[in-house]
Amino acid sequence: MKQQRLSRRDFLLALSGAIAGGGTILTGFVFADEKAVPRGAVRLTRIPSGVRWAFLIDPEKCIGCGTCIRACRTENRVPNERWRTWVERYVYLDTPRGLEIIVGQRAGGEGGYEPVKPGPDEKIVKAFFVPKLCNHCRRPSCVRVCPACATYVSPDGVVLIDEKRCVGCGYCVQACPYGMRFINPETGTADKCTWCYHRITKGLKPVCVTVCPTGARLFGDLTKEDDPVAELIRKKKVYVLRPESGNDPQVRYLNLAAEVI
16 A cells, blocks of 8 residues: 655644544554554564564562663663653552552652651551553554554554654544653654564564563563463463553553552
């Protein structure tokens, strides 16, 4: 299929005309055009036939060191004060007012977390860390709302962004129920975790998985019966974030507390 390229100005003019005229805007294309692969990714035609990637996280193994976040920043040239992945900390405090939950998010996870210092009448009941990243949903709302068809799903189920198509409107950022997307201040286009697509299509693992010192992050192929990650997903009780969204997220969690958002 031959693709027609539009400038941002031409696209916005066409979009405003369609809206004003009551026209229909086609969105949510899923295609495998190698020209649409994001910067640094290999051609889609090199993907093994039938592969379906699996990402599994065990929060009980995460120590909140932030190594994964720093490695991601270096590997994917993530701008400062932006994150493709982060680690949240959940601390349960028994206080005179009752049980309180303190959640530390994003920036605090990159350099690790300072210890929580309970007050004189407070006690830490439990604490744990929860890594988060793009869920690469089977029914992604970000794809459905993209007016430029810049966000798409690859044949192996990875949600990607074509920088050349993206107009930086931010619709996908608002549509993601997980807060996983941002507008890259350097490119002016949408950005997010790609599961290190340039690595996994070469037989490597995402960099966050590779550097995790405790094995809290696991990556595999759901189509292989002997894949250890796929086997864990089949045999263990796994959880996903916000299943009520209807997005069908593909990042699974073991031992996930009900309070995690």
